[in-house]
Amino acid sequence: xxxxxxxxxxxxxxxxxxxxxxxxxxxxxxxxxxxxxxxxxxxxxxxxxxxxxxxxxxxxxxxxxxxxxxxxxxxxxxxxxxxxxxxxxxxxxxxxxxxxxxxxxxxxxxxxxxxxxxxxxxxxxxxxxxxxxxxxxxxxxxxxxxxxxxxxxxxxxxxxxxxxxxxxxxxxxxxxxxxxxxxxxxxxxxxxxxxxxxxxxxxxxxxxxxxxxxxxxxxxxxxxxxxxxxxxxxxxxxxxxxxxxxxxxxxxxxxxxxxxxxxxxxxxxxxxxxxxxxxxxxxxxxxxxxxxxxxxxxxxxxxxxxxxxxxxxxxxxxxxxxxxxxxxxxxxxxx
Numbered sequence: 053x054x055x056x057x058x059x060x061x062x063x064x065x066x067x068x069x070x071x072x073x074x075x076x077x078x079x080x081x082x083x084x085x086x087x088x089x090x091x092x093x094x095x096x097x098x099x100x101x102x103x104x105x106x107x108x109x110x111x112x113x114x115x116x117x118x119x120x121x122x123x124x125x126x127x128x129x130x131x132x133x134x135x136x137x138x139x140x141x142x143x144x145x146x147x148x149x150x151x152x153x154x155x156x157x158x159x160x161x162x163x164x165x166x167x168x169x170x171x172x173x174x175x176x177x178x179x180x181x182x183x184x185x186x187x188x189x190x191x192x193x194x195x196x197x198x199x200x201x202x203x204x205x206x207x208x209x210x211x212x213x214x215x216x217x218x219x220x221x222x223x224x225x226x227x228x229x230x231x232x233x234x235x236x237x238x239x240x241x242x243x244x245x246x247x248x249x250x251x252x253x254x255x256x257x258x259x260x261x262x263x264x265x266x267x268x269x270x271x272x273x274x275x276x277x278x279x280x281x282x283x284x285x286x287x288x289x290x291x292x293x294x295x296x297x298x299x300x301x302x303x304x305x306x307x308x309x310x311x312x313x314x315x316x317x318x319x320x321x322x323x324x325x326x327x328x329x330x331x332x333x334x335x336x337x338x339x340x341x342x343x344x345x346x347x348x349x350x351x352x353x354x355x356x357x358x359x360x361x362x363x364x365x366x367x368x369x370x371x372x373x374x375x376x377x378x379x380x381x382x383x384x385x386x387x
Contacts (some may be wrong), residue, residue: 057072058072058341059073060380061380064376074091074095074329075249077253080260082263091250096246098312101310105222108214114195126287129287130185131186134183139187146195153182156194158181164185165289224269253316277320281302281303281305315328315339328342341364343363
């Protein structure tokens with residue numbers, strides 16, 4: 053199957069680039085409402101599924117035991133920018149479990165956000181693991197291990213008991229079989245599994261509505277999704293796309309990006325879940341796709357619809373501020 057072109061990038065009066073993609077929208081029961089391209093194709097969710105990976109932190113009682121609130125739960129689901137507040141919160145989570153950054157196995161990197169990177173370069177000799185965009189998730193992993201009595205050492209490996217727990221959670225949510233044959237290694241060193249895109253959407257539909265989940269898991273999922281919507285800065289960072297999506301309609305949109313052009317979103321009040329992948333892995337195209345798909349579920353003329361439409365179709369300017377082209381979703385996105 054050839055996946056449709058869902059985003060075009062223009063320069064002057066010509067289309068300069070085209071981005072194909074796959075996308076699926078499901079209702080609270082997992083019924084497909086809209087399908088674009090090969091939605092049964094397996095994709096690596098990458099960071100888009102962090103809220104699923106954070107479920108053991110809440111279900112085990114670790115989050116309550118360490119007194120975590122919405123900020124801590126949000127950063128446990130985050131791909132943050134490595135801003136000072138992110139670093140401090142991840143460190144405080146570890147401290148509550150009697151740990152420090154030396155236990156983290158995510159590696160260290162400079163921020164990918166230019167303003168944050170400049171600040172880091174001025175104030176640091178080098179970044180630590182706490183500056184890694186996944187440090188909140190990993191701090192949550194370590195805290196879950198400490199509460200459950202697991203040795204945190206090696207918590208990123210396939211056979212570690214925490215990763216077995218996470219694998220079981222994700223299998224239960226998505227209905228997909230996860231094992232070594234569809235396992236890769238994510239940028240932060242944990243296992244990542246190729247899952248049919250429609251199964252990923254159905255997993256998030258369960259998290260958003262609680263349908264088909266036992267009470268403990270439904271409550272934990274609700275806590276995590278509500279925390280992310282309440283504290284979007286800790287899910288991403290200043291002016292990040294996920295932050296902007298969740299801020300424009302507080303409590304109505306959950307959104308999480310993943311590397312290589314993956315995006316997942318939930319509209320909890322509407323019982324709708326969306327999952328997509330830009331085929332070539334381009335982030336700007338994936339962002340336009342998710343904004344366009346979300347816009348269709350808000351009434352015409354509402355501030356949400358107008359803001360999302362503007363995010364789905366926006367101008368590009370060069371360094372002199374001259375309008376040189378546009379990023380725009382195609383009509384195929386709304387087929």
